[in-house]
Amino acid sequence: MSAMKKGFFALIAxxxxxxxxxxxxxxxxVHLSQPGKTFTxxxxxxxxxxxVSGYEGKDVLIQTDWADVTVQEKNNEVTVAAPRGxxxxxxxxxxxxxxxxxxxxxxxxxxxxxxxxxxxxxQNKSGGIIAERISGSVxxxxxxxxxxxxxxxxxxxxxxxxxxxxxxxxxxxxxxxKANLKIxxxxxxxxxxxxxxxxxxxxxxxxxxxxxxxxxxIDDWIFGRxxxxxxxxxxxxxxxxxxxxxxx
Amino acid sequence: MLQVKAGDLERMxxxxxxxxxxxxxxxxxxxxxxxxxxxxxxxxFYRMLKYRNSFTxxxxxxxxxxxxxxxxxxxxxxxxxxxxDPISVHEEKITGGTLADERLEKKQSWQQLYDAMDMLSxxxxxxxxxxRVKELNYPEISEIMGIxxxxxxxxxxxxVEELKKIFVKKGIKRDS
Amino acid sequence: xxxxxEYKEHLADWHMGRLEPADAAELEQHLNxxxxxxxxxxxxxxxxxxxxxxxxxxPPIQLKADFRAMLDDFKAKEKKSVxxxxxxxxxxxxxxxLAYGLVILLCIGGAYLLGRSNxxxxxxxxxxxxxxxxxxxxxxxxxxxxxxxxxxDLKEVDKRLIAALLATLNNDPNVNVRLxxxxxxxxxxxxxxxxxGLIKSITTQDSPIIQLAIADVMLKLQEKGSVGSFRExxxxxxxxxxxxxxxxETITKLI
Numbered sequence: 001m002s003a004m005k006k007g008f009f010a011l012i013a014x015x016x017x018x019x020x021x022x023x024x025x026x027x028x029x030v031h032l033s034q035p036g037k038t039f040t041x042x043x044x045x046x047x048x049x050x051x052v053s054g055y056e057g058k059d060v061l062i063q064t065d066w067a068d069v070t071v072q073e074k075n076n077e078v079t080v081a082a083p084r085g086x087x088x089x090x091x092x093x094x095x096x097x098x099x100x101x102x103x104x105x106x107x108x109x110x111x112x113x114x115x116x117x118x119x120x121x122x123q124n125k126s127g128g129i130i131a132e133r134i135s136g137s138v139x140x141x142x143x144x145x146x147x148x149x150x151x152x153x154x155x156x157x158x159x160x161x162x163x164x165x166x167x168x169x170x171x172x173x174x175x176x177x178k179a180n181l182k183i184x185x186x187x188x189x190x191x192x193x194x195x196x197x198x199x200x201x202x203x204x205x206x207x208x209x210x211x212x213x214x215x216x217x218i219d220d221w222i223f224g225r226x227x228x229x230x231x232x233x234x235x236x237x238x239x240x241x242x243x244x245x246x247x248x
Numbered sequence: 249m250l251q252v253k254a255g256d257l258e259r260m261x262x263x264x265x266x267x268x269x270x271x272x273x274x275x276x277x278x279x280x281x282x283x284x285x286x287x288x289x290x291x292x293f294y295r296m297l298k299y300r301n302s303f304t305x306x307x308x309x310x311x312x313x314x315x316x317x318x319x320x321x322x323x324x325x326x327x328x329x330x331x332x333d334p335i336s337v338h339e340e341k342i343t344g345g346t347l348a349d350e351r352l353e354k355k356q357s358w359q360q361l362y363d364a365m366d367m368l369s370x371x372x373x374x375x376x377x378x379x380r381v382k383e384l385n386y387p388e389i390s391e392i393m394g395i396x397x398x399x400x401x402x403x404x405x406x407x408v409e410e411l412k413k414i415f416v417k418k419g420i421k422r423d424s
Numbered sequence: 425x426x427x428x429x430e431y432k433e434h435l436a437d438w439h440m441g442r443l444e445p446a447d448a449a450e451l452e453q454h455l456n457x458x459x460x461x462x463x464x465x466x467x468x469x470x471x472x473x474x475x476x477x478x479x480x481x482x483p484p485i486q487l488k489a490d491f492r493a494m495l496d497d498f499k500a501k502e503k504k505s506v507x508x509x510x511x512x513x514x515x516x517x518x519x520x521x522l523a524y525g526l527v528i529l530l531c532i533g534g535a536y537l538l539g540r541s542n543x544x545x546x547x548x549x550x551x552x553x554x555x556x557x558x559x560x561x562x563x564x565x566x567x568x569x570x571x572x573x574x575x576x577d578l579k580e581v582d583k584r585l586i587a588a589l590l591a592t593l594n595n596d597p598n599v600n601v602r603l604x605x606x607x608x609x610x611x612x613x614x615x616x617x618x619x620x621g622l623i624k625s626i627t628t629q630d631s632p633i634i635q636l637a638i639a640d641v642m643l644k645l646q647e648k649g650s651v652g653s654f655r656e657x658x659x660x661x662x663x664x665x666x667x668x669x670x671x672x673e674t675i676t677k678l679i
Contacts, residue, residue, distance in 0.1 A: 100564065121565045121598060139565050141599040143632055143664070157282075157484075159569040161600035163633050165666055182607075186636075220644075221607075232573045234604055238636060238666055257499055264491050272487070273480035286487055290494055290551050297498050361474050379440070380475055386442055405433045411471050422470040 026067065030060040032076050032095075038118070039076040040100040047087040048080075049108040054096040054115035061093040098136070110145065119158070128167060138162070146170065146240070150247070154179075161234040168240035175246040178230035183222045185242050192244040196224025260297055267313060268293075270381055274317060277377045280362055284324070291320050311388040314378065318392065364414045372407035379404050431461055435468045486559070486567070493558040494551055552578060553585055560588055565598040572604045581612055590621040599631050606634060610641040619647055626653035632664035639667075639674040648678050 032039050035058040043050055055061075060078050062071055066088035072079045080090065087108045099118040105111060106125035113120060114132040121139050122129050128145030131138050137158035140147050147162045150172035160179075162169050168188070173179075183190055235242055268289055275285035295316050365373050378389055390400040415421075431454050437443050438451050455462050552574070559571035575581060575589065589612075593605045612618045622638065629635055635657070642650040654671050657663065 119564055119566055123599060137566050139569065139598065139600045141603075141633060158566045159573055159604075160566070161569060161604065163600055163603060165632050165636065165664070231570065232604075234569075234600065234607075236603065236633070236637075238670075257495060261492075261495060264488070268487065268491070269480065269483055272483050276481050277478055282481060285481070286484070287548065287552070289483075289487065290490060290555070291547060293491060294494060294498070294547055294551055297495070357474075358478060361478065365475075376475055379436075380478075386437075401437060402433055404436050408436050408468050408471050412467050415471065422466075 025063065025065050026069070028062040028064075028071055030062065030071055030073050030078055032058065032060065032073065032078075034076050035059075035095070036097055037076060038098045038100065039078060039095070040102070041092065041094060042077070042079045042102045043090065043092075044102070044104045045080070045082050045090070046106040047085065047108050048082065048090040048105050049087060050090050050092070050103050050105055050111045050113075052092045052094060052101065052103065052113045052116065054117070055093045056096070057093070058095055060095070063089075063091040063093075065089050111142075119155075128164075142167065147237075157231055159231045159233070161236075163234065163236045164240070165237065166239040167237060169235055169237055169242045171235070171242075171244045172247050173244070176227060177246075178227035179225075180229050180232045181222070181224045181226060181235065181244070182232055183224070183235040183242060183244075184220070185236070185240070186238045188237060188239060188241040190222065190242045190244070192224075193246055194224075194226045194244060196222075196226060198223065198225075257297070260293065260300070263296075263309060263313075264293055267310065267383075270383060271313060271317060274314065274377055274381055275321070277362075277365075277380070278321065278373060288317070288320050288324065292317050295320070308388055308391075310381075310383050311391050314381070314384065314388075314392045318374070360418065360420055364411060364418055364420065367414050368407065368410055371403075372410055375400070375403050376407050376411070428458060428461055431458075432464050435461070435465050436472060439465070439469050439472050489558060490551075490555045493554050497550075497554045549578060549580065553582070556585065557588055560592055565596075565601050568592070568596065568598070568601045569604045572601065572608045575608050576611060581615070583617070586612065586615060586617055586621075590618075590625075593621070594625055594628060599633055602629075602631070602634050603637055606637050606641060610644065613641075613645045613647075619645065619649065623647070623650045623653050626650060627656050627660075632667045635664070635667045636670050639670045643674050643677055646678070651675055651678055 039060070041052070041060065060073075062069070062080065066082065066086075068085070069080065069082045069088070069090070072081070080092070082088070094116060096115065096117055099116060101113065101116065101118060101120045101122070103111060103113070103121070104123040105127070108127060110128040110130055111122055111124045112130045112132075113122065113134070114130075115134075117135040119137050120131060120134060122131065122141070124142035124145060126144050127142065129140045129142050129147050129149075131140065131149040133150060133152045135151070135153045137155040137160050138149050138151075139161045140149060141161070141163045143165050144167060145164060146167040146169065147164050148168075148170040149162065151174060154173060154177060156178065162171060169185075173194075177194065181196065235244070271292060272285055272289050275288050276282060279285055292313060296313065365376070368376070375389075375393065378384065378392065384392070386397050386400060390397045393400060393403075395403070431451060434443060434447065434451055438448060443451065455465065556571045556574055556578075559567055559574075562568050562571070572589070572592065575585065578585075586609075589605055589609055593602055593609060596602050596605065606622075609618050609622060622641065626635075626638055626642075629638065639654070642654075654675050658668065658671055
């Protein structure tokens, strides 16, 4: 290759690199039509590394490192969209008033939500899901990755579900939880410091004690009522242990 | 005659708007089961739709509604399953601080009252909760129960006396 | 002049403001002079106030929606019964009226007796099913899942509900809702249309979580008819390794 051509290619390479490096960190402020009232946050983007947290303000704040991210707000429904492409960061701050969260991504690592109130529907594919200090209800599903959820308070009437294929499931609930747990792990063990009570239809709660924590041996679904019973919580994985603990 | 009177059915919708809250309260305070009470509200309105021809115009709607509600309650058989904690019904987010303590106290005192009422006979409990419904007056209550007004008064009074005794037993006192 | 016993019977009414003015005045006069009755009034007031201070539950938004669904359902059914009405009027024409009358009376009597005992149960079933069908369309996954869970409480499930559950299994956007639906359908495995529907969904589900769960369900139901579909599934490219493993195991165990 002639020296000129080499030089030419090198120039292009440098130019391309500098374009890639010139990603700006954008900050978008979204005003809700009815601040203080229930809002909805919808994100369905394959390559978004989603991180949502509650804060003291009234607006929805979006911080991202990709220029092609767009946001729409209509009647308190906030939708974030982006064309197909590379993985990018999506950090969202939401008010701590009640919200409905429908977040879905596939290949951008762990999805994280913390300190929010309301109804959470979280779906991931090759990455875990972490939801911390939630007040309300969570329905979370991923394929490879852990599901770790901790609650500040639980919506007493909401059905919930936590599922993954290979990954552990780690759930922390307030000690006064009232629910009907339906748990299955093909290859993992189930640990819980809640008092799981079988009922007439499903008496098979086999357990052996160790260190004050129950190990439940698996054979088909385990049904256990906590605190006398309540809405149904589905907990399922194939590989990995399941931990269901009280908040200390 | 068997034609659907569209106006009729829409009227039921209006009546639902007006009365379902009080009806839900009545059923809930008697059973302390929230979902069952919500179910029963629907059953009551379903029956009122079905038997709307037996309701004479001009006579008291509330009275008829509570009459049906009492029948629905009688027909209901509760499983031995748990009553959900009735106090958490209001989905209050515990945010901590003195406000949360107040709420917790209130919760506990309501639970005490429910426990005390559980110790009453069914008919005593029923008449006290019926008596509590704001939109019902004495003539209506006595009609719903199928007794005279004088008898209704005596029953309420006796039920209150019974509950007083239970309060004493349980150490429920008023703060002077 | 009444005795204290009689005055005490009116204390509750007085506290609730239900006494006639004349009676109220008489009671108040008595109270001025009778410490015993005043004490009784305070206690009565306390009891009644405690009861009145109970907080009424807030009706969930769903309640109105369910009522609406029930009303619409009722309207639709009423329209159908117009035809039935015509049959009755035909029967009731003056043709051997006595015989007909007796037959009708017997029928009504029998139906009444039967109906009485079934009435509550049947009504509750009908309403519950109508409510479930509405709930399955709720925008919140949590509500849809609740609806699916409730189907376990129904004594009988009709074709409409089975079809709705199969539709949810195949179309619901939320994996966990589909998973709950699969489990609910598994419990209805003795209905042939459920088995057929489940076998069909083997090759159309794309979530490994559901694929794995279907394999478990087919094994539990010992449904050999699923083997063909499972073999089809194994041909799919990009099939998750865990799923591949499990499906192979399941096929071996079924044949």
